[in-house]
Amino acid sequence: MSTRIDKSWLVLDSIENAEHDRCVDLFRRPDGSFGFEAFRRDVEDAGLWTAVAYHSGAAYASKEAAVAAAIGAVSWLAQALAARSRR
Template identity: 50%
Template sequence: MAEANTILRSINLDGETVCVDIFARPDGSFGFDEYRRDPEDGRGWFSIGHHGTQAFDSADAALRAARQAVAWLDDALPD
């Protein structure tokens, strides 16, 4: 069984149908992706950002990149 990524932080857009996850990989690298879910669809969250293959040296670096890539993220985070 392959090891799974560990979600370190999940930031939701109002309405909780869109989020950005910051995660750690089993290989020690970090990443992020943007996800969406539709409440009427029971399949759960799916990637809409397609950023999950990018690798970063730290969770902070992944978050900085996410803030650059995801338009709504800066408004959802405190200063």
């Protein structure tokens, strides 16, 4: 888990792209707000997930609102979610 995700936040979902080198985590904070963060995993990082943006600072009232914001911010996410729903 990245240090960008606070240990008090509950990760609700982790969505990877088809290549398994990009990921978005959706989480809930103890105050009831929701958020997301985008990550990458590269060989030069020893395979660890590294945050690629500062999305985790934004707070949303619902998981659905966080997902909608993530889809708007992360270019590959809509396609990954569509592929997941076809499984």
